[in-house]
Amino acid sequence: MSDLVLHAPRPQPWLAEAKAMLALSWPMVLTNVAQTAMTATDVVMMGHLGPDSLAAGALGSNLYMAVLIFGIGIMAAVAPMISIELGQNRHAVREVRRTVRQGFWAAATLVGPMWLFLWQGETILLAMGQDPALSAAAASYVRTLQWSLLPFFCYLVLRGFVAALQRPFWAFAVVLFAVAFNVFANWCLMFGRLGFPALGLPGSGLATALSSTLMFLGLAVVVSLDRRFRRFRLFGRFWVSDWPRYRAFWRLGLPIGLALAFEVIIFNGAAFLMGLIGPASLAAHAIAIQIASLTFMVPMGIGQAGTVRVGRAYGAGDREGIRRAGTTAIVLAISFMALTALVMLFAPGLLVGPFLDTSKPGSAAVAELAIRFLLFAAIFQIADGAQVVGSCILRGLRDTRVPMVLAGIGYWGIGLPLSAALGFWTPLAGSGIWIGLAIGLAVVAVLMLWRWWRRERLGLLAHMA
Numbered sequence: 001m002s003d004l005v006l007h008a009p010r011p012q013p014w015l016a017e018a019k020a021m022l023a024l025s026w027p028m029v030l031t032n033v034a035q036t037a038m039t040a041t042d043v044v045m046m047g048h049l050g051p052d053s054l055a056a057g058a059l060g061s062n063l064y065m066a067v068l069i070f071g072i073g074i075m076a077a078v079a080p081m082i083s084i085e086l087g088q089n090r091h092a093v094r095e096v097r098r099t100v101r102q103g104f105w106a107a108a109t110l111v112g113p114m115w116l117f118l119w120q121g122e123t124i125l126l127a128m129g130q131d132p133a134l135s136a137a138a139a140s141y142v143r144t145l146q147w148s149l150l151p152f153f154c155y156l157v158l159r160g161f162v163a164a165l166q167r168p169f170w171a172f173a174v175v176l177f178a179v180a181f182n183v184f185a186n187w188c189l190m191f192g193r194l195g196f197p198a199l200g201l202p203g204s205g206l207a208t209a210l211s212s213t214l215m216f217l218g219l220a221v222v223v224s225l226d227r228r229f230r231r232f233r234l235f236g237r238f239w240v241s242d243w244p245r246y247r248a249f250w251r252l253g254l255p256i257g258l259a260l261a262f263e264v265i266i267f268n269g270a271a272f273l274m275g276l277i278g279p280a281s282l283a284a285h286a287i288a289i290q291i292a293s294l295t296f297m298v299p300m301g302i303g304q305a306g307t308v309r310v311g312r313a314y315g316a317g318d319r320e321g322i323r324r325a326g327t328t329a330i331v332l333a334i335s336f337m338a339l340t341a342l343v344m345l346f347a348p349g350l351l352v353g354p355f356l357d358t359s360k361p362g363s364a365a366v367a368e369l370a371i372r373f374l375l376f377a378a379i380f381q382i383a384d385g386a387q388v389v390g391s392c393i394l395r396g397l398r399d400t401r402v403p404m405v406l407a408g409i410g411y412w413g414i415g416l417p418l419s420a421a422l423g424f425w426t427p428l429a430g431s432g433i434w435i436g437l438a439i440g441l442a443v444v445a446v447l448m449l450w451r452w453w454r455r456e457r458l459g460l461l462a463h464m465a
Helices: 002-006 013-047 051-075 078-088 093-119 121-127 132-164 169-191 201-225 243-277 279-316 319-346 348-355 363-379 381-395 401-424 430-457
Strands: none
Touching: 013 051, 013 132, 013 169, 013 201, 013 279, 013 319, 013 348, 051 093, 051 121, 051 132, 051 201, 051 243, 051 279, 051 363, 078 093, 078 132, 078 243, 078 279, 093 121, 093 132, 093 243, 121 132, 132 169, 132 201, 132 279, 169 201, 243 279, 243 381, 243 401, 243 430, 279 319, 279 348, 279 363, 279 381, 279 430, 319 348, 319 363, 319 381, 319 430, 348 363, 363 381, 363 430, 381 401, 381 430, 401 430
């Protein structure tokens, strides 16, 4: 019997990596989907206010997302920093606590300028040439929505912490409850139910701010009470500075934030270009991009798991583990996005239907355009999955500056100019804007995977911390 035990075949390392990646990524994927579902429900309920409200909400949401995504990128530094620290020393309690603290400090640093920027939303939208009535409505929405930034950033810090400890389920549980609360709060505050005033679009922004606060407080309670987390005493001596770690946090997080901003701003820019074409095109774009965002959450969650797995292996100096983790994440993400592309190609009407009340004037035209845009979204699904996973696994190696440059080249050097040219200088109009987006994403995907392959081929994946 002992000989049988001694000579029993060991599990295949690639299969073991795939199982570990899936076990870590599925709560992250569901958390991402739930977070996006919060925005999706906002869009659905705005659509029931009418096409003009949906168009105004799209303008305001895109302005808000321009600063939100930059902050999300900064907060993304938490997971790789903690993962590498735990890879070097799995008992690194003090270092982990200090990293989380600097994440909170960075969040507090960010929100002041962001609040000032968003408060001037109407002026900014008018300067971009948007319709005055839509700009005023969008600004009223953003002025309540902007207060969700600080609690959401703090939630992301705690989410990065639980993810790096490879226990991300609690983040999903908290955000799932917040999504349900957001639907209820939208119903009450947008439409004036249960004695609340009918606030319209500002009610939706207020609902999101309350939901984000609930997310942070819920996860803060979990990490304070759960025995696996409370040993880190994350909120102890919160006022104590650690300037070297604060600077290291920004050195890693700032390029991530800029790279994400390059990506999201090109989509925001596409929304503003759609607004110049007309309200119907803008509303249809809001629907199509919301559906594409939901599918994107899956490879994003796989990529976040890849950051943790690669970071742990990198901290431990396990070069083969780095290669397995990165390659597994790429294969899983591309496989999923290939399936979603088929659904978008063959059943676009089923996806668009829930977003519109067909009894409202103009809804049929919006639905037709949304279905057309969704066909282009299907084309860039694989590229979208490849680029987000590529950037995430590179973060696990603390490689963020070069990916930032590559994202700038693909999105701003190619994607956005091409979208504008095809949208306004050809008969393609809104379809031309989506074609430019697809090409920009494809370029970034190729560049990110080339960067990963080059790091591996040149032997730069060894532990360098």
